[in-house]
Amino acid sequence: MEQFLLDNAAHYNKLVKAFKSAPAGNKPDETTSPEIVVSARIRPLLDDETEQGFPPCIFPRGDSNTVDLHELRQRSYNYTVDKLFGQDSTTAEIYESLVQPLVPWAWGGGVATLFAYGQTGSGKTFTVSGLEKHVADTLIDGSLDGERKIHVCIIELAGQLAYDLLNNRKQISVLEDSFGTSQLAGALEHAVTDKPTFLELIERAAALRRTVATQKNDSSSRSHAICRIRLENPALPSADDGLLYLVDLAGSEAARDRSAHDTARMKESREINTSLSVLKDCIRGRAMADAGSLAPQEPNKKGKACKPAQYVPFRQSTLTKTLKHVFDPASARACKTVVVACVNPCLADVGATKSTLRYAEMLRVIVPRAKTEEIRPDVPATWDNATLRAWIDQNSGKPPLSSQHLAPTETGAQLLRLPVPEFLTRCLRSSDATEEQAQAFHTKLWKLHVDSQRATAATAPSTTKSAFTPSSSTAAADPEMSRLERLASSADPEPDSSAIPFRDRIRPGMVIAYRPDTVPFQGAQFGARNYAMVMAPAVSLGDRVCDIRGNRVNTQQTSDDKPKYLCAIFTPGLMTGSFTLHVWHQVVIGVDEMEDEALMEFDYATRYFYLTV
Numbered sequence: 001m002e003q004f005l006l007d008n009a010a011h012y013n014k015l016v017k018a019f020k021s022a023p024a025g026n027k028p029d030e031t032t033s034p035e036i037v038v039s040a041r042i043r044p045l046l047d048d049e050t051e052q053g054f055p056p057c058i059f060p061r062g063d064s065n066t067v068d069l070h071e072l073r074q075r076s077y078n079y080t081v082d083k084l085f086g087q088d089s090t091t092a093e094i095y096e097s098l099v100q101p102l103v104p105w106a107w108g109g110g111v112a113t114l115f116a117y118g119q120t121g122s123g124k125t126f127t128v129s130g131l132e133k134h135v136a137d138t139l140i141d142g143s144l145d146g147e148r149k150i151h152v153c154i155i156e157l158a159g160q161l162a163y164d165l166l167n168n169r170k171q172i173s174v175l176e177d178s179f180g181t182s183q184l185a186g187a188l189e190h191a192v193t194d195k196p197t198f199l200e201l202i203e204r205a206a207a208l209r210r211t212v213a214t215q216k217n218d219s220s221s222r223s224h225a226i227c228r229i230r231l232e233n234p235a236l237p238s239a240d241d242g243l244l245y246l247v248d249l250a251g252s253e254a255a256r257d258r259s260a261h262d263t264a265r266m267k268e269s270r271e272i273n274t275s276l277s278v279l280k281d282c283i284r285g286r287a288m289a290d291a292g293s294l295a296p297q298e299p300n301k302k303g304k305a306c307k308p309a310q311y312v313p314f315r316q317s318t319l320t321k322t323l324k325h326v327f328d329p330a331s332a333r334a335c336k337t338v339v340v341a342c343v344n345p346c347l348a349d350v351g352a353t354k355s356t357l358r359y360a361e362m363l364r365v366i367v368p369r370a371k372t373e374e375i376r377p378d379v380p381a382t383w384d385n386a387t388l389r390a391w392i393d394q395n396s397g398k399p400p401l402s403s404q405h406l407a408p409t410e411t412g413a414q415l416l417r418l419p420v421p422e423f424l425t426r427c428l429r430s431s432d433a434t435e436e437q438a439q440a441f442h443t444k445l446w447k448l449h450v451d452s453q454r455a456t457a458a459t460a461p462s463t464t465k466s467a468f469t470p471s472s473s474t475a476a477a478d479p480e481m482s483r484l485e486r487l488a489s490s491a492d493p494e495p496d497s498s499a500i501p502f503r504d505r506i507r508p509g510m511v512i513a514y515r516p517d518t519v520p521f522q523g524a525q526f527g528a529r530n531y532a533m534v535m536a537p538a539v540s541l542g543d544r545v546c547d548i549r550g551n552r553v554n555t556q557q558t559s560d561d562k563p564k565y566l567c568a569i570f571t572p573g574l575m576t577g578s579f580t581l582h583v584w585h586q587v588v589i590g591v592d593e594m595e596d597e598a599l600m601e602f603d604y605a606t607r608y609f610y611l612t613v
């Protein structure tokens with residue numbers, strides 16, 4: 001076949017010259033999901049390919065993101081991606097355009113992922129290893145705001161098995177813990193504080209992959225390599241860590257290439273192709289879930305709000321299970337994804353190149369171009385920057401958070417997509433802001449957003465709302481709603497109570513914040529501030545009442561002490577900013593150990609408590 005192509009190269013070149021491009025299939029009212037960028041990189045023809053006389057099969061169209069691909073049999077195709085990098089593009093340009101925006105996203109607590117996909121020999125490893133070095137530069141050079149602890153882990157997935165590339169290929173397990181989080185059990189994480197150490201880790205992992213490739217004849221392209229960079233923010237110990245994944249996928253193979261394989265290699269190829277197919281479904285599924293998450297819900301025939309649940313099959317392969325954070329629509333973590341389809345331009349590989357570009361096109365989720373929607377006061381996703389900033393100024397508590405710091409340019413929809421730790425960090429730039437106020441304000445914005453999504457057409461019955469989240473205007477108009485709202489909140493029912501110091505008005509049901517080091521007991525340490533609900537004064541309880549450690553409660557209060565109270569503790573819930581109350585997990589806390597009152601609301605829909613402003 002290759003000889004046939006070479007014999008007909010001159011004829012092929014003549015046909016290509018005479019070719020007139022058909023218009024690409026883009027429609028002006030369509031756009032792609034903003035959270036996933038699908039790009040293609042065409043590598044240069046390698047010396048041996050040029051020496052043999054193979055012409056290129058792929059031709060970028062000037063300044064558009066469409067390429068034409070020509071087969072010798074007079075068939076031509078065109079493919080469109082979000083960003084296209086031709087043979088002259090450097091890895092530095094690709095970094096600047098695709099990956100540089102991911103780094104501050106992960107630094108701010110989001111999840112960012114880069115996948116390099118393509119046929120064996122198309123330049124995946126060349127691209128990913130180059131990008132890793134640029135990432136190391138940016139993370140270490142001090143250009144990003146604040147401090148982060150950087151932890152690096154590099155693993156390889158081959159079929160169902162996983163290996164630690166920074167621990168001599170020790171086999172590890174990908175497990176889901178009882179909280180539903182994917183864990184790389186047995187993998188070592190390396191703390192990195194300087195660039196040489198970072199580069200040494202990248203080199204060590206690459207060398208291990210290379211060694212195995214030589215021993216086992218091309219095994220590097222038969223496995224996926226995942227570099228996970230975890231960014232821990234010491235200023236927000238209770239917030240999620242940022243995650244940046246750089247994934248060099250196993251080379252895809254066309255059926256024709258597999259024909260000469262033995263049974264084991266055929267099985268391996270099947271597994272790779274299955275994992276790549278599941279990956280495609282997961283990337284598309286997550287992009288569709290994200291695209292729908294900020295759109296108002298349409299009412300169904302019964303007038304109820306309805307949004308089709310997006311099924312993302314991330315448990316169907318080890319690769320997507322490992323990257324559960326990226327795909328699980330229930331994880332509520334803000335994710336950005338970039339795919340680089342690496343393409344070999346040689347005419348001898350035209351079939352594989354066609355499949356790679358077809359795969360890339362399939363990853364692009366086309367969504368209708370957002371209509372310039374009318375701004376609605378109770379729908380944050382419709383707010384422009386001015387409306388958002390006015391709302392922040394009026395609703396962020398006292399003293400108000402600076403809207404200039406929190407949303408310098410963002411619209412409502414953009415602020416809702418911001419990773420939670422980045423949201424909190426921006427709030428804390430306002431003088432006198434506390435983490436608690438920032439968390440409560442984040443919850444307030446999200447509650448309003450969730451409510452606005454639940455609200456169906458104007459005809460939908462108001463009972464579809466959860467009891468604790470009516471907008472204040474609805475609550476004011478509906479006394480029953482207002483009563484329910486009060487019952488779901490720990491706020492003092494007396495309207496003027498905030499003028500009285502909280503220590504002088506402690507009552508059962510009040511939520512107080514305390515520092516964990518002042519109230520030692522088993523299992524306590526849930527962040528810089530812990531929360532508990534006051535149950536009763538210690539002196540009022542009978543002799544048999546004991547705290548969680550088994551100590552009698554009423555003997556802990558002496559006549560010299562300031563009053564002490566039996567309290568039930570809160571622990572963080574599964575969702576960001578949520579808390580669970582452990583009614584029978586009781587401790588004694590003195591008023592001097594209480595830092596201040598915290599306001600919590602109970603959400604009947606999720607059955608969690610949330611801090612409020």
Ligand SMILES: Nc1ncnc2c1ncn2[C@@H]1O[C@H](COP(=O)(O)OP(=O)(O)OP(=O)(O)O)[C@@H](O)[C@H]1O
Binds near residue numbers: 043044120126342
């Ligand atoms: N953009 C580029 N510029 C110059 N050379 C390149 C480029 N991309 C790839 N190459 C070269 O092409 C060859 C194959 O690249 P690479 O090993 O990265 O492919 P791969 O897709 O990772 O292959 P495999 O799946 O087998 O691991 C290497 O010699 C590499 O140096």
